[in-house]
Amino acid sequence: MLDIGCGWGGIALTLARDYGAKVTGITLSTEQLGWAKARAEAEGLSDQVSFELLDYRAAVGGFDRIVSVGMFEHVGVFHYRAFFDTVSRRLKPDGVALLHSIGQWNGAGINNRWISKYIFPGADCPALSEMMLAIERSGLLTTDIEVLRLHYAETLRHWRRRFAASREMIASLYDERFCRMFEFYLSSCELSFRYGRLAIFQIQLAHQQTAVPLTRDYIAESERGLIQPPGDFRRSRSG
Numbered sequence: 001m002l003d004i005g006c007g008w009g010g011i012a013l014t015l016a017r018d019y020g021a022k023v024t025g026i027t028l029s030t031e032q033l034g035w036a037k038a039r040a041e042a043e044g045l046s047d048q049v050s051f052e053l054l055d056y057r058a059a060v061g062g063f064d065r066i067v068s069v070g071m072f073e074h075v076g077v078f079h080y081r082a083f084f085d086t087v088s089r090r091l092k093p094d095g096v097a098l099l100h101s102i103g104q105w106n107g108a109g110i111n112n113r114w115i116s117k118y119i120f121p122g123a124d125c126p127a128l129s130e131m132m133l134a135i136e137r138s139g140l141l142t143t144d145i146e147v148l149r150l151h152y153a154e155t156l157r158h159w160r161r162r163f164a165a166s167r168e169m170i171a172s173l174y175d176e177r178f179c180r181m182f183e184f185y186l187s188s189c190e191l192s193f194r195y196g197r198l199a200i201f202q203i204q205l206a207h208q209q210t211a212v213p214l215t216r217d218y219i220a221e222s223e224r225g226l227i228q229p230p231g232d233f234r235r236s237r238s239g
Contacts, residue, residue: 056083064092074122097204102152103127
């Protein structure tokens with residue numbers, strides 16, 4: 001599996017540890033690279049998971065699965081075609097790819113200037129219409145699209161509460177200005193997901209229609225297996 005924009009390694013390590021996947025994670029951040037490698041070593045997964053400092057366009061080889069979570073917002077609209085062309089080349093004929101990205105409900109628009117200046121310089125949240133054109137031209141098939149609507153608003157609400165609970169410690173590490181900035185960031189983004197134009201788009205891609213099941217039932221079955229008490233296999237299969 002290829003993890004494009006692997007961050008601090010969480011997804012790659014989870015898929016290796018819980019599902020037995022062999023994962024290559026790539027990032028452009030030296031800090032993320034060092035941290036992810038240290039986590040893999042600490043968990044005894046270095047033989048199963050590798051992390052590289054690499055531009056996604058320079059990736060080589062073929063992969064059964066490709067995933068990218070929270071990175072596409074930094075690709076930029078002028079590079080969407082290059083991104084999906086790369087996914088198309090690196091995905092095996094019977095492979096499946098999943099893209100998870102913050103997006104805009106109502107078409108292409110300009111990102112909030114304050115967020116662009118202080119939080120995510122250069123970020124660009126895509127509209128589905130922008131992504132779909134590049135996907136179609138890459139030759140990939142869109143086998144599923146899931147829209148997570150209020151889910152991220154709830155995530156941000158929890159982040160904001162946890163930030164508040166640790167505010168004194170955070171202020172000692174940074175300063176009051178930093179705390180106020182992040183309080184505004186978390187609150188405003190929560191409202192944007194709850195009442196504004198932001199949502200999460202999850203797009204499943206493949207070369208072949210038969211690469212994935214006809215329905216999403218397999219997802220629920222897999223999730224039930226994860227939360228089932230140990231040793232209760234029969235009940236997890238019977239539902």
